[in-house]
Amino acid sequence: MNRLLAAILLPAVTAFASDLPNKKYLDLANIKIMVSAAEAKAKELNVSVTICVVDESGNLLFLEKGETASLNTIQFAQKKARHAAFYGSPSREGADTIKKGHVEALEFPEFFPNQGGLPIKVNGQLLGGISASGAKSEIDEAIAQSGLDALLKQ
Template identity: 85%
Template sequence: MYRVLAAILLSAATAFANDLPNKKYLDLPHIKIMVSAAEAKAKELNVSVTICIVDESGNLLFLEKGETASLNTIQFAQRKARHAAFYGRPSKDGADTIKKGNTEAMAFPEFFPNQGGLPIKIDGKILGGISASGSKSEIDEAIAQSGLDALLKQ
């Protein structure tokens, strides 16, 4: 009798588990793909930058400071990536918001008005953010875009 009850409970638990949504996330192999492409782009452009990847909650998954990148790029890269992950928009949008006079946006959590961070979206879901910091803002974003493009080709 106990075996029958256990089999029924196991069957019900399995059916329930199958109904749970599957969540995509950034794993180490995919992070390495993005980082490799971003590093290659930085090398191609002959710049030293800090590269950062965060998850959708802004938790740090990867951080690498370029050999000659300044120390402040460590914080800038993290803030750009967190902005992109939190808002699902490029950090350039934050800069544009301030240029339009919306200075109250500076009080928003994880808001950072500096170009170079991009959201990582797969199937319309935000998985995190990728950024670069240490060069001109447009170049930082191009480096982050290279990492994102490499992931999306997978």
């Protein structure tokens, strides 16, 4: 009886599994591409920053503190990247929201009003966030943008 049931259900399960969508994700090779480009940009700009990459749920995939970057940049970089991943928008937009007087946004989960985090989107699919922290905010964002640009050139 069990063999008969398995013979009947197996094709149905296989057909269903093949219908599942394929999901893109950030693998180690792609993370290394982004980080290498971000490091090169930081070196070019002569700044020491913490670089962070998270997945679309805000889970930490990569974190590197620059040699002379201050300790608070470790948390700031993570918060910027998580904001970008959670909201699918640059963390700069969080800062703009607060500047417009919408302080209630500070209560939103993973909301962080500081420039330097960017969403990682490939073909319209949100894969995560990348950020830098330790320099002026616009420089942090330029470093993160270099990492993102390197990934998108692949």
